[in-house]
Ligand code: SF4
């Protein structure tokens with residue numbers, strides 16, 4: 524498709540909330556001229572630069588890799604740098620901060636709850652013995668790499684948490700991305716940390732908090748498929764519960 | 778965080794789901810449509826005498842018990858979780874009630890299967 528460089532105008536409605544002056548959030552509407560190659564993030568930047576410098580939102584890489592520009596656009600969690608204004612024209616866009624998180628200001632949410640959960644899954648290799656440097660690199664076959672590769676692509680954008688109805692109902696739930704990352708390390712042939720992560724995985728708020736709605740995987744911009752990671756681990760968690768994992772001498776018990 | 782007791786119910790739910798997906802539609806077709814309307818199978822296929830004789834066979838007893846029990850656990854588990862999805866707060870009481878119904882149905886079926894003899 525040839526790029527249309529003619530400028531059209533689209534209406535962007537933004538949620539605004541300043542906890543110092545507002546008692547509750549409200550919407551402000553802006554008319555934004557745009558060309559075909561402009562992302563929703565660029566629309567927000569236009570508003571900030573030209574129309575209202577007080578509009579607050581997060582962004583950094585503008586290429587779908589830093590994970591900081593997640594917003595609800597017309598009720599769907601998306602990366603705003605990865606979504607184009609042309610796809611909404613001639614209708615207007617309504618931009619809100621990600622669902623299920625407290626608002627710090629305007630489109631900026633408080634991620635602390637997720638960061639605590641991320642820490643709780645020990646998202647790093649847990650090994651019984653430190654391998655000495657002299658022993659050389661720890662080689663993996665392509666097959667071993669494939670077992671966790673997709674889950675390692677997560678950029679912590681939290682779209683999946685905004686999409687998850689279970690997290691919305693009960694924020695104790697460890698949630699899609701943290702559980703997917705938990706699985707990313709459990710599935711790594713270099714890792715022996717099943718047991719140190721078992722408490723999180725086996726809890727009511729762990730994999731058992733998921734009812735396989737699957738919307739998390741649908742909105743994930745990196746095809747991580749957290750729903751699949753979680754449901755694979757319902758099997759693992761059930762095997763652990765009935766002692767089968769120990770019998771199989773899995774889970775780092777050797 | 779203590780381990781969830783969910784694996785027990787999830788296994789029963791999963792077993793029931795697998796079984797109902799495999800034989801549920803066929804059971805409905807045979808017992809609900811084909812036999813009552815006399816299509817393909819004669820209408821007296823499921824006469825009292827035949828069904829009693831069927832249910833008196835030990836293997837048939839086991840099959841009936843497994844089908845009823847797992848279907849009940851599957852349905853109760855699904856309903857319980859759907860209530861939670863709809864925003865109804867389901868605590869321990871609801872758990873006891875729902876899985877209690879499934880347990881009761883299992884015990885009742887087992888009892889009746891024994892009462893009708895071998
Ligand atoms: S799993 Fe996907 S949607 Fe969730 S935080 Fe990671 S990249 Fe974002």
Ligand code: FES
Nearest residue numbers: 584585590592604
């Ligand atoms: S700005 Fe980095 S992901 Fe969008």
